[in-house]
Amino acid sequence: MSIRNMNIGMGVLDRTHRPPVPPRPGDTVLELNGVDVEIDGRRILDGIDLDIRAGELLSIAGPNGAGKSTMLNAITGDVPVTSGSISLFGEPIAAWDATELAMRRSVLMQNVDVTFPFSVDDIVRMGRSPWEGTPDESDDDMIVASAMAMTESTSLAERVYTSLSGGERGRAAFSRVLAQAAPILLLDEPTAAMDVKHQEMLMRLGRDYAEAGCAVVVIVHALDAAAAWSDRVALLERGRIAALGAPEEVFTSARLSAVYQCPIEVLRRDDGSLVIAPERPAVRRHVYGRRAFPLEGRANLPQFDHVSGQGKETR
Amino acid sequence: MTGKETAVRVAPRVTTRLAACGASVLLSAAMLVASALSGVWPGAASSALVPSAYAAGASVAVGVDGGTLNPDGNTAVSLSGSGFQSVKNGFGGIYVLFGWVSDPGGDSWKPSQGGVTGETYKYVPDDENDPAGYDVFVAFPGSSTESAANGGEIAADGTWNATITVPGARFTSTDRSGNPSDVDCTAVQCGIITIGAHGVANANNETFTPLTFGATAPSAADTTDSADSDAAQSGRSSESASGSGATGKTGRSADAGGATTADATARQTVGTALEGANVGTPALGVAGWLIVAAAIILGIAVIVLAAGFGGYLAAKSLLLGVSPAAMEQEMARRERRAESVRAREELNTAKRRRKQSERLAREQAKAGRARGLLADAGAPVTRAAMPEASDGGAVPGRTMPVDAGTVGEETQMLAPPAGETTVMPAVAGDSDAPGGVARRAADIRGFFTRHAAADVSSDAALSPKSRISPETPESPVTTSFRPARGGEVA
Numbered sequence: 001m002s003i004r005n006m007n008i009g010m011g012v013l014d015r016t017h018r019p020p021v022p023p024r025p026g027d028t029v030l031e032l033n034g035v036d037v038e039i040d041g042r043r044i045l046d047g048i049d050l051d052i053r054a055g056e057l058l059s060i061a062g063p064n065g066a067g068k069s070t071m072l073n074a075i076t077g078d079v080p081v082t083s084g085s086i087s088l089f090g091e092p093i094a095a096w097d098a099t100e101l102a103m104r105r106s107v108l109m110q111n112v113d114v115t116f117p118f119s120v121d122d123i124v125r126m127g128r129s130p131w132e133g134t135p136d137e138s139d140d141d142m143i144v145a146s147a148m149a150m151t152e153s154t155s156l157a158e159r160v161y162t163s164l165s166g167g168e169r170g171r172a173a174f175s176r177v178l179a180q181a182a183p184i185l186l187l188d189e190p191t192a193a194m195d196v197k198h199q200e201m202l203m204r205l206g207r208d209y210a211e212a213g214c215a216v217v218v219i220v221h222a223l224d225a226a227a228a229w230s231d232r233v234a235l236l237e238r239g240r241i242a243a244l245g246a247p248e249e250v251f252t253s254a255r256l257s258a259v260y261q262c263p264i265e266v267l268r269r270d271d272g273s274l275v276i277a278p279e280r281p282a283v284r285r286h287v288y289g290r291r292a293f294p295l296e297g298r299a300n301l302p303q304f305d306h307v308s309g310q311g312k313e314t315r
Numbered sequence: 316m317t318g319k320e321t322a323v324r325v326a327p328r329v330t331t332r333l334a335a336c337g338a339s340v341l342l343s344a345a346m347l348v349a350s351a352l353s354g355v356w357p358g359a360a361s362s363a364l365v366p367s368a369y370a371a372g373a374s375v376a377v378g379v380d381g382g383t384l385n386p387d388g389n390t391a392v393s394l395s396g397s398g399f400q401s402v403k404n405g406f407g408g409i410y411v412l413f414g415w416v417s418d419p420g421g422d423s424w425k426p427s428q429g430g431v432t433g434e435t436y437k438y439v440p441d442d443e444n445d446p447a448g449y450d451v452f453v454a455f456p457g458s459s460t461e462s463a464a465n466g467g468e469i470a471a472d473g474t475w476n477a478t479i480t481v482p483g484a485r486f487t488s489t490d491r492s493g494n495p496s497d498v499d500c501t502a503v504q505c506g507i508i509t510i511g512a513h514g515v516a517n518a519n520n521e522t523f524t525p526l527t528f529g530a531t532a533p534s535a536a537d538t539t540d541s542a543d544s545d546a547a548q549s550g551r552s553s554e555s556a557s558g559s560g561a562t563g564k565t566g567r568s569a570d571a572g573g574a575t576t577a578d579a580t581a582r583q584t585v586g587t588a589l590e591g592a593n594v595g596t597p598a599l600g601v602a603g604w605l606i607v608a609a610a611i612i613l614g615i616a617v618i619v620l621a622a623g624f625g626g627y628l629a630a631k632s633l634l635l636g637v638s639p640a641a642m643e644q645e646m647a648r649r650e651r652r653a654e655s656v657r658a659r660e661e662l663n664t665a666k667r668r669r670k671q672s673e674r675l676a677r678e679q680a681k682a683g684r685a686r687g688l689l690a691d692a693g694a695p696v697t698r699a700a701m702p703e704a705s706d707g708g709a710v711p712g713r714t715m716p717v718d719a720g721t722v723g724e725e726t727q728m729l730a731p732p733a734g735e736t737t738v739m740p741a742v743a744g745d746s747d748a749p750g751g752v753a754r755r756a757a758d759i760r761g762f763f764t765r766h767a768a769a770d771v772s773s774d775a776a777l778s779p780k781s782r783i784s785p786e787t788p789e790s791p792v793t794t795s796f797r798p799a800r801g802g803e804v805a
Binding site for chain 1: 668671672674675678755756757758759760761762763764766767
C-alpha cells in the first residue's frame with residue numbers, strides 16, 4: 001500500500017502540527033479556483049470552480065474520462081495543477097505539511113490494494129496515525145472499534161487484508177478513512193465492488209458524517225444513489241463542470257442524456273425522490289434453461305408456459 | 316548424551332589449550348629463525364677461510380689467440396700451467412674449464428672447500444660425443460684415463476700445456492641435476508678454472524685465472540702478475556676478500572695504461588659487486604625480522620582462535636541438532652529473552668499511555684477552570700483548550716459569523732471533535748434559532764460515540780424513504796436513522 005494512496009501522512013510525534021479547527025456547517029473548507037490540469041499535453045480539467053462546504057455531501061458524477069478522479073488527485077496534491085489554485089481551510093495546499101493535511105482530509109482511492117498481509121485491524125488503525133502523539137490518541141481504540149462496527153467489518157478484524165473479497169476490502173478501507181476522523185472526506189467510487197446492501201450502508205454513513213458537520217465528497221457512478229443521498233451534485237463533462245446544484249436541479253433527462261451520450265430517463269416519485277435509469281428497450285426473452293422458485297410458488301405467467309417442457313403446472 | 320555434552324563443554328577448553336600450545340610452538344620457532352638470521356646477517360665475516368698452502372703454488376698462464384677474447388664467437392686460448400701437483404699413476408688429473416666462480420679472489424668456490432658445480436662455479440659444458448674443446452682434461456702421468464685426456468698430461472714438475480676454446484661471453488651451464496643456468500661474462504668475472512678431475516677434489520690443483528672479454532690481449536706477463544697477486548691476496552684472510560681483490564684488479568688494470576677499456580672495468584666492478592651481494596642477506600636488521608615474525612605469529616594466532624571458536628559454535632549447533640534436550644534448553648532460553656524484550660516494550664507502552672492520560676488530565680483541569688456550565692444536561696466536559704482560549708473562555712479574536720448574535724454572553728462548551736484545541740464560540744440557548752440548522756462546530760467524535768454501539772443491521776428494516784434530520788447531541792441516538800422529526804434543534 002503506497003503512502004500516496006493512503007494519503008494519511010506520517011504519524012510524527014511532533015506537537016508543532018496545527019490541529020484542524022472543526023468547521024461549522026456551511027463553512028467553505030475546500031475551494032478550487034479556476035483549476036486547470038494538463039497531463040501529457042491533454043487538458044484533463046478546464047477551469048474548475050468548486051466550493052466544498054462542511055455539513056454537505058457533494059457527489060461528483062460524470063462519464064468516464066470526464067476528469068473526476070483527476071480532480072480528486074489534484075485536491076490531494078498527487079497531480080500538479082497547471083493553473084488556478086486549491087485552498088484547504090483557507091490556505092493553499094502547500095501551506096500544510098503532510099501530517100496537517102492528513103488531519104484535515106482523508107482520502108479513499110479507487111484502488112484499495114495493499115502490498116503486505118496486514119490484518120484489517122492493523123489497516124484501520126493506520127488511519128489513526130496522524131493523531132499519534134496528540135491527545136486524541138487516547139480515543140484510538142474507541143474510534144477504530146466504532147468505525148469497524150459501522151461498516152460491519154468487526155468480524156473481519158483478524159482477517160488478512162489480502163484474503164478479502166473486493167467488497168470486504170472496500171469496507172475495510174472505508175473504515176480506515178472514517179477512523180482518520182478528518183473534517184473532509186474524499187471518496188473515489190467507494191462502492192464500486194459492493195452489493196446493494198453495503199452500497200447503501202456506505203452512502204448512509206457518508207451522509208451521517210456530513211450531518212455531523214463534515215464535508216464529504218463522493219465520486220459515484222450510480223446516479224440514483226447520488227440523487228438519493230447527496231445534498232449537491234457536480235456533473236463533470238470533458239473536464240468542465242456542466243452543472244452544479246441539488247440533484248433535482250442537475251439530474252434532468254435532457255442534461256444527463258447529453259452528458260452521458262446515452263438516453264437516460266429521470267422519473268420523479270411522489271415523495272420527490274428520483275429514479276434514474278437508462279432507457280432500455282423491452283427485451284424479448286429466450287429462456288432455455290431450467291427455472292426454479294424454491295421459496296415462492298411458480299409464477300404463473302402465461303408467456304413462459306410454452307418454454308418449460310413440463311407444460312402448465314398447478315401448485 | 317552426557318558424554319557428548321561434556322565433550323562439547325570440554326571442546327572449547329581443549330581448543331583453547333591447543334591454540335595456546337600452537338602459539339607457543341610458533342613463538343619458539345620464530346625465535347630460532349630470528350636468531351639464525353641474526354647469526355647469519357653480520358656473519359659475512361664467517362667466510363674467513365684458511366688459505367691452502369698449496370694454492371700459492373699452482374698458476375696458469377694464458378695466451379689469447381688473436382689478442383682479444385671474442386665475446387660473440389670462439390677464441391682459442393693457449394694455456395701453460397705450472398706449480399701443479401702431479402701424482403704419478405694417480406687417478407684422473409685436472410679439468411681445465413672456462414667459466415665463472417663465485418669467489419674469484421678466494422677459495423670458497425673450490426670443490427675442496429665445499430664448492431658445488433652450478434652453484435659456486437659454472438663452466439661451459441662440452442658435448443662428450445662431439446667435443447668443441449670447451450673442456451680440457453689434463454691427466455696425471457700413468458693415469459688410467461689418460462687416453463681421454465685432450466690436454467696432455469701434467470709433467471712431473473707440475474707443468475702442462477693445453478689449448479682451450481672459449482665459446483664467447485655468454486653461455487649456458489648446467490649443474491649436476493641438469494638444470495640450466497645462463498652466465499654472461501660481460502656482467503660477471505669469468506676465467507680459466509682448474510679443478511681436480513673425475514670428482515676427485517684436490518686443493519693443490521684448484522685455480523682460477525680471470526679473463527676479460529673485448530679487452531686487448533692481456534699479455535702473459537700481466538695475467539701472471541694478476542694471478543700471483545691473487546694468490547698472494549688469498550694468502551691473507553680478509554672480510555671482503557672479493558671486494559679488495561676486485562679493487563686490486565681494477566687498479567692494476569688502470570695502471571696497465573689503457574689495456575682495459577672503461578666498460579671493462581665497469582663490468583668488472585659490477586660483476587664483483589654482484590658477487591658481493593650474493594653473499595649477504597637483505598639488510599632488514601634484527602628488529603625488522605622480529606617485527607615480521609611477530610606479525611606472522613599474530614596472524615596465525617588470530618586464525619587459530621577464530622577456527623577454534625568456529626569449531627565450538629559448530630559443535631554446539633551440531634549438538635543442538637542431535638540432542639532434543641539441549642534444543643529445548645536453547646528454545647527456553649530464547650523464549651525467556653523474547654519475553655523480557657516484550658515485557659520491556661509493554662512497560663514502555665504503559666508508561667507512554669500513562670503520560671498521555673496525565674497530560675490529558677492536566678489539560679482537562681485547565682479547561683475545567685474556564686468551563687461555563689450549560690443548562691442542558693449531558694454536555695460533556697471539553698477535552699482540550701488552547702492557552703489562548705483558557706482565559707475565562709473569552710471569545711478568541713476571530714470573527715465568525717454566528718446566528719442570533721449572542722456571542723460572548725455565554726460560552727457553550729461542546730463535545731469537541733477529535734483534534735480540537737481551540738474553544739469555538741457557539742450560539743447559546745439555541746431555541747430562538749428559527750428552525751434552521753444550528754451552526755455548531757463539527758462533532759466528529761460524537762459521530763463515533765453515537766455509532767459505537769450502533770446496531771447497523773437493524774437500519775435495513777427501516778424505510779429508506781424517510782427524510783433524515785440533523786442530529787442533536789443530547790438525544791440518545793442509537794441508530795443513525797430517525798423517523799421524520801421537526802427540524803427543531805434544542
